[in-house]
Amino acid sequence: xxxxxLNNGVKMPQLGFGVWQVENDQATTAVSKALEVGYRxxxxxxxxQNEKGVGKxxxxxxxxxxxxxxxxxxxxxxxxxxNTLRAxxxxxERLGLDYVxxxxxxxxxxxxxxxVDTYKAMEKLYHDGRVKAIGVCNFEIEHxxxxxxxCEVKPVLNQIECHPFLAQNEIKEFCAKHDIFVEAWSPLxxxxxxxxxxxxxxxxxSHQKTPAQVVLRWHLQNNTIVIPKSVTPSRIEENFNVFxxxxxxxxxxQINQLNRDRRNGPHPxxxxxx
Numbered sequence: 647x648x649x650x651x652l653n654n655g656v657k658m659p660q661l662g663f664g665v666w667q668v669e670n671d672q673a674t675t676a677v678s679k680a681l682e683v684g685y686r687x688x689x690x691x692x693x694x695q696n697e698k699g700v701g702k703x704x705x706x707x708x709x710x711x712x713x714x715x716x717x718x719x720x721x722x723x724x725x726x727x728x729n730t731l732r733a734x735x736x737x738x739e740r741l742g743l744d745y746v747x748x749x750x751x752x753x754x755x756x757x758x759x760x761x762v763d764t765y766k767a768m769e770k771l772y773h774d775g776r777v778k779a780i781g782v783c784n785f786e787i788e789h790x791x792x793x794x795x796x797c798e799v800k801p802v803l804n805q806i807e808c809h810p811f812l813a814q815n816e817i818k819e820f821c822a823k824h825d826i827f828v829e830a831w832s833p834l835x836x837x838x839x840x841x842x843x844x845x846x847x848x849x850x851x852s853h854q855k856t857p858a859q860v861v862l863r864w865h866l867q868n869n870t871i872v873i874p875k876s877v878t879p880s881r882i883e884e885n886f887n888v889f890x891x892x893x894x895x896x897x898x899x900q901i902n903q904l905n906r907d908r909r910n911g912p913h914p915x916x917x918x919x920x
Contacts, residue, residue, distance in 0.1 A: 647686065648866065648889065652802035653825040656747070656779045658715050660866055661886065662687030664831065664873035665696055673699030674706075676877045681707045683886050689805075689873045690741075691719035691752060692733060697740035705742055716741065717748040719783060720768075723920040725751070725760035730767035734776070749777040750805060754789040757918035761789065762796050769799045781805070783831070784914040787820050794824065803827040808870065809835040810846065810861060813905035818868075829871035834858050836910050843904060849897050855888075862888045864901045 648660040663680040665673045665688070673696035677688055681703065690700045697718060704714065718741065724733035734749060749768055754761045761782075768780040782793070783805040793801060804821055808814045808830035821828050834841060841857040850860045858874070862885060865872045874885045893901075911917075 647684065650827060650869075650871065652779055652827065653800055654779055654802060656802070658748070658779075658871065659685070659687040660871050661685070661862070661888065662689050662715070662717075662871065662873040663882070664689045664875035665700060666691070666694055666831070666875055668694070668696055668699075668875065668877055670696045670699035672696075672877055674703045676882065677703035678707065679879050679882050680886075681709055683883050685882075685886060686713055687715040687717070687873070689717045691721065691750075692724070692737050693719070693721045693752065697737055698742075701741040701743065711743075715747045716743065717750065718746055719750040719752040720764060721752050722755045722758075722918070725755065725758065725764040727763045727767045730764045731770070734767075734771055738776075745776050745778065747778045748802070749780050751782045751785075753784045753917050754782070754786070754914055755918045755920070756789070756915055758920070762792060765793055765797050765801075769797060772799055781826075784917065786914050787817060789914070790820065790824070790826070800824065801826055803829045803871065805829040805831055805873075807832050807909055807911050808865070809833055810840045810843070810864065810901050810904040811835055811906045811908045812910075813902065813907075815905070818870075822869075827869075827871055829873065830865055831873060832910055833865050833870075833872045833874055834861055838910070840904070845900050845904060849893065849900065853891050853893075855891060856884060858885060859888050859891075860893070861901075863891065863893050864898060867893055867898060
């Protein structure tokens with residue numbers, strides 16, 4: 647496992663396990679398998695409605711809590727200072743934990759303009775020691791700039807949709823400049839077109855790896871944190887086995903050239919659903 651050091655000194659596994667669109671009961675099984683394989687970072691959210699299932703897997707596992715890195719998120723309808731504090735307590739109770747390692751704002755929802763107050767509530771949780779680190783998801787540069795200007799604690803990361811067809815180079819450059827890591831959701835293009843791309847498949851053949859493993863390796867070598875999701879045991883293992891090979895500079899550039907700025911999810915400025 648590669649570990650990265652966040653801007654507040656906290657260490658985080660660079661490869662984690664995501665549970666978006668995983669049913670609560672299924673989440674227990676999938677997370678248990680992921681922990682057995684060797685994953686130590688688990689990414690969930692209130693809106694996924696599987697925090698209880700994730701918590702059960704954590705409770706049942708033989709892995710010490712201090713070896714785990716657990717992330718959850720505040721949903722759009724829970725934004726605002728007091729709402730965020732309440733939502734955090736509820737997430738913690740569902741997870742059955744005393745603290746989480748990372749708490750994130752799920753979307754900026756600019757139409758409602760609550761994300762600064764939401765972040766200030768997260769700063770309180772951080773200062774109180776109830777979270778080890780705080781950050782954001784789906785923030786554009788303009789949203790990050792407001793937090794940097796109006797808040798005290800710099801976000802440790804920005805979790806955004808990112809895959810070979812959506813490289814997010816501009817945001818990556820901004821985040822790197824401000825010592826904010828980028829974490830990729832949908833890192834495998836939701837198992838879509840990027841995994842069928844001729845360039846990716848050719849590289850995979852040359853390394854005797856799968857297209858998914860090549861794309862995950864591309865993320866890792868770009869200094870991006872990744873949280874692939876799967877409920878299939880063999881794929882959970884496959885996605886973890888990406889530390890025994892390396893892409894060449896030429897192969898990295900070939901994948902970099904695939905960028906089409908093509909999203910699967912909504913643009914953050916248009917995502918105002920509560």
